[in-house]
Amino acid sequence: xxxxxxxxxxxxxxxxxxxxxxxxxxxxxxxxxxxxxxxxxxxxxxxxxxxxxxxxxxxxxxxxxxxxxxxxxxxxxxxxxxxxxxxxxxxxxxxxxxxxxxxxxxxxxxxxx
Amino acid sequence: xxxxxxxxxxxxxxxxxxxxxxxxxxxxxxxxxxxxxxxxxxxxxxxxxxxxxxxxxxxxxxxxxxxxxxxxxxxxxxxxxxxxxxxxxxxxxxxxxxxxxxxxxxxxxxxx
Numbered sequence: 001x002x003x004x005x006x007x008x009x010x011x012x013x014x015x016x017x018x019x020x021x022x023x024x025x026x027x028x029x030x031x032x033x034x035x036x037x038x039x040x041x042x043x044x045x046x047x048x049x050x051x052x053x054x055x056x057x058x059x060x061x062x063x064x065x066x067x068x069x070x071x072x073x074x075x076x077x078x079x080x081x082x083x084x085x086x087x088x089x090x091x092x093x094x095x096x097x098x099x100x101x102x103x104x105x106x107x108x109x110x111x112x113x
Numbered sequence: 114x115x116x117x118x119x120x121x122x123x124x125x126x127x128x129x130x131x132x133x134x135x136x137x138x139x140x141x142x143x144x145x146x147x148x149x150x151x152x153x154x155x156x157x158x159x160x161x162x163x164x165x166x167x168x169x170x171x172x173x174x175x176x177x178x179x180x181x182x183x184x185x186x187x188x189x190x191x192x193x194x195x196x197x198x199x200x201x202x203x204x205x206x207x208x209x210x211x212x213x214x215x216x217x218x219x220x221x222x223x224x225x
Contacts, residue, residue: 099168
C-alpha cells in the first residue's frame with residue numbers, strides 16, 4: 001500500500017523567493033516518486049520523477065526535488081519563484097511494477113508580486 | 114504528437130441522463146487510466162487498462178459507471194444514470210512505461 005501526504009494545501013511566496021513544497025510518502029516497496037503541476041483548467045503535466053539512481057532530480061521550469069529515504073520525503077524546490085509558477089502541484093508515488101499512481105491532495109502555490 | 118485527447122471538454126446534463134466521455138491515448142501507449150478530480154476527494158483512479166484489457170476497476174464508484182476500450186486508440190467512460198454527485202473533472206491518462214503518465218485536458222462534467 002502507498003500513500004502521499006502533502007504538507008500545506010496553500011503556499012504563498014513572493015516573486016524571486018525560494019519555493020518549497022513538501023511531500024512525504026509511504027510505500028512498502030521501493031517507490032517511484034513524481035511531481036505534477038496543474039494549471040487552471042488544464043490536465044496534469046509531469047515536472048520531474050525519481051526512479052532509481054541520483055537522489056537529486058531536476059525537472060522542467062527550474063524545479064528540482066530530492067529523494068530522502070531516511071525521511072521518506074520528496075520535497076520540491078525552486079530557487080526563485082516566477083509569477084508563471086502559480087499553479088497546483090501534486091506529489092505522487094507508485095510502487096515497484098505497479099502502474100497506479102497514488103496522488104497527494106495537492107498544494108496550491110500562489111506567487112505574490 | 115497531439116497528446117491525450119478528451120471529448121467533450123465540458124458537459125452539462127440533467128440528472129438521470131446518460132453521459133459518455135471519450136479519450137484517445139497517445140499512439141504507442143499501452144496503458145490507459147481514467148481519473149476523477151473533485152474538491153472533496155482530490156484525484157481518484159477509477160480504472161485502468163493494459164492492451165485494451167481492464168486491469169483494475171476497484172475505483173469505479175458504482176455500477177452506474179462503466180468503461181470500455183474497444184481498441185488501442187479509443188476509450189469511453191459512461192455514467193448511466195447520472196447524478197449530481199458525479200459532477201467532477203474526469204481525466205484520461207496514458208503511459209508506455211511505469212515511470213510517467215501523460216494526462217489529457219479533462220472533461221468538466223456538471224449534472225444538474
